[in-house]
Amino acid sequence: MSAGFLLIHARPGRVWSFALSWLLFAAGIGAYLWVSHARHLDNPEDRVTPTLTQMAKGMYGAVMRSAEEDEPTADDAGFRTRLTHSxxxxxxxxxxxxxxxxxxxxxxxxxxxxxxxxxxxxxxxxxxxxxxxxxxxxxxxxxxxxxxxxxxxxxxxxxxxxxxxxxxxxxxxxxxxxxxxxxxxxxxxxxxxxxxxxxxxxxxxxxxxxxxxxxxxxxxxxxxxxxxxxxxxxxxxxxxxxxxxxxxxxxxxxxxxxxxxxxxxxxxxxxxxxxxxxxxxxxxx
Amino acid sequence: MAMPLIQIESVFVAYGNPPRAVLAGIDLEIEEGSFVCLLGQTGCGKSTLLRLVLGSERPLRGRILIDGREHHQPDSTRGYVPQRYALFPDRTVLDNITFGPEVSEFGLAGRLRPAFYRRRKELRDEAFHYLRRIGLRESDASKYPHQLSGGMQQRVAIAQALINRPRILLMDEAFSALDSGTRREMQSLVRELWKSTGTTLLFVTHNIDEALRLGTRVVVLAREAPELGSRIAMDLAVPDPCAQEDIPSLMDRLERVSCPAEAGGTVTLSV
CATH class of the missing domain: 1.10.3720.10 (MetI-like)
Known part of the structure; x- marks a missing residue:
């Protein structure tokens, strides 16, 4: 790291550029997971910060099942039918x-x-x-x-x-x-x-x-x-x-x-x- | 005597509010086939005069006749090569050159007809002919204007205007943005094309040397006083070809008329 670190003439290398540009994403996801985990320890029924598994389950429902106001699709229907009726x-x-x-x-x-x-x-x-x-x-x-x-x-x-x-x-x-x-x-x-x-x-x-x-x-x-x-x-x-x-x-x-x-x-x-x-x-x- | 191709009759132009005269009583007749250089300092109205001939501007008083007729908007009798933005940035060099014949022969829906594609093939061959004539390589044909140097762009612009065979070609400071070496090349190219096509050329420049090298006639516009509009200060027939040794003395004469305010100083310096 040269004297120009963090200044206008700095030239971050490829690894640094990559790491820096993804850092906030990692921090955001990490913070969410930590908060979610802590809230679930406190109250397993917590609905405000669902865990990844809850979200995956929710999304699976959204992708594979029809909306509440519609007729439910038959359980034995193929993947395509279920998707296009979801x-x-x-x-x-x-x-x-x-x-x-x-x-x-x-x-x-x-x-x-x-x-x-x-x-x-x-x-x-x-x-x-x-x-x-x-x-x-x-x-x-x-x-x-x-x-x-x-x-x-x-x-x-x-x-x-x-x-x-x-x-x-x-x-x-x-x-x-x-x-x-x-x-x-x-x-x-x-x-x-x-x-x-x-x-x-x-x-x-x-x-x-x-x-x-x-x-x-x-x-x-x-x-x-x-x-x-x-x-x-x-x-x-x-x-x-x-x-x-x-x-x-x-x-x-x-x-x-x-x-x-x-x-x-x-x-x-x-x-x-x-x-x-x-x-x-x-x-x- | 035959009627002159361009007749400018006591033209007066003023801009701004309160109006300030730019051109005050310009009378000029230009014969077919001549090469006229309009010379003057920045702001003397030489480009305005060119735009009047072009038809993109109208005089406050007086009139301009081309072949005996007044024209109220630019059309294909007068080709135009401006200093900048001469080429369409969204078309390749070849398409820029063929644009003129394409739009004049085919309307908006013309593209849908098979005749368009047959004609375009012919036009492309012709465009290649022009391309060689202006000194570009065939590989330049598929380039976009921004990939060319300034000199190359102006060469293409000249070819684009000439392919339509206009009777009059108007060039507005066409080489002013080029370096001196390129400018010399362009000057001899234009001179050569003028001779071979017989087009009437009206060339606006602020460069005395350029005017003398190019024109058969140099018309100098100058203001007699800052608050007055420009008039024709001198109308000089240039011997063809202009002898190298005549240039300094002619330049001196032109310099004196083109900036009368500083004339005193120029004279004492040259004595």
Whole structure:
């Protein structure tokens, strides 16, 4: 260890880097297990900090058995049937469907932002309104949405759309504005028309940045999705977490939280991979 | 006498609030096939004048006729090579060069037609021809602009503009970001391409030496006083080819008109 230890010019070796980056995980898990162990010594019925075996059992139930409100699957059913009828499967599908509907509805938002940035009349028409809408706290609209759209799927998807699209529109708008004017002029001098410029020059150029901006907003999408599900839903991951809270079902809640984190990570990772494959010219800053 | 290709008639431009004159009464006629260098100091409005010809800006007063017609937005009669951002970063060198003919011949849905792919093959062959002409290797064709040096990027930008065979090519400080060695190479390349294509060239620069080496005509823009807009301070026909020994004396003359405020100092120094 040299004099520069812990300072800006320090160069941790591979072993150090690896050990340091996992240390907090190890500490967190260790602390949990210790607390859990201590609480179980005190009270074997403790439900607040389930042990690993309890969580594994809880998760096994979630993966292999159907939800309480559904018909139980027959005990002799095959693994596949039991999995596709399980609580976790059903919740994941329900949440995933809403999530992807919301993502699909972001595409028009991107197109709108692009047009606002390029066509002055479209920009003037929408910009002030979108800026105003962006300042509305989407969650405060929730009661209005429930009244207007009922408490079924539509209102939950609308909550996500209202919460996230203004950000995406404004971000695309700014990215479009950020494309150097030379590029647009150049395209015109090469014989391009207005829509060629919009879709073949500008959209192509901002696409990786737009995708990154959507990636950053995935958490917001999930936040609104969970808020909607926790308040009014009969299935979905957040519904289950909220429901199990009443039973203090920490043995399922904790694995569910980790499962959601894993899913979100996978979606984000997939989008990063997609970005890199589709836009090999893009260097991430 | 034939009508000049570009006619600039008493053009006046002002920016800002309160408006400050940038160009005050510019009259200029450019013949087809000439190579005109617009010379002037930073902020004298030479790029503004270029943008007016390009059509991306409009004059407050006066008008600009190209081939007898006013143009209100950039189009394919005038090619453009800016100092920066000349290439589309999301396209390879080859796709950058073929972009012009591709968009002018096929609309947004054109890609779906088989004719597009046949035509693209032809265009690629043509692009390779241009690629060799500007001195790039075939292996550079699949590179992205950010993988090329500044000089290479400008070479590709010139090929990209020329493949569309514009009647007028506008270059805005196209070589100002390059080192002097590369700049010399680019100058002889442009000169050569100008001779072989017969395009009318309008080249904006702040470098006197560059203007003299390139142009058949050097037009100097300068302000008579800081609060006034720029006017044409000098319109010089350059002998072709410009003799090496003439350059210092011409440079001296141009220097005096392009910065009248400092003219006194320049003269005493040269005496």
């Amino acid at each position: 609580m976790l499967w059903k919740d994941t599908c329900a949440s995933g469907r809403r999530f992807f509907y919301a993502l699909a509805l972001l595409i028009p938002a991107v197109i709108l932002g692009l047009h606002m940035g390029l066509f002055p009349y479209v920009g003037q028409f929408f910009l002030r309104f979108v800026l105003f809408f962006d300042k509305i706290i989407a969650l405060s609209l929730l009661p209005i949405l429930f009244i207007a759209f009922g408490i079924d799927e539509l209102s939950k998807v609308m909550l996500i759309v209202i919460g996230v699209t203004p950000t995406i529109i404004l971000d695309t708008f700014n990215l479009t504005r950020g494309v150097p004017g030379e590029q647009v002029v150049k395209a015109f001098t090469l014989g391009a028309g207005d829509f060629d410029v919009a879709y073949r020059v500008v959209l192509r150029q901002i696409a990786p940045r737009v995708l990154n901006s959507i990636r950053l907003n995935l958490k917001a999408v999930m936040l609104f999705l969970f808020a909607g599900e926790m308040i009014a839903s009969t299935d979905g991951l957040a519904y289950r977490i909220a429901l199990l809270r009443r039973h203090m079902g920490m043995d399922v809640i904790i694995p569910y939280v980790l499962w959601v984190a894993l899913l979100l990570f996978l979606v984000d990772f997939g989008m990063r991979l997609l970005n890199r494959t589709l836009h090999p010219w893009f260097e991430e800053a």
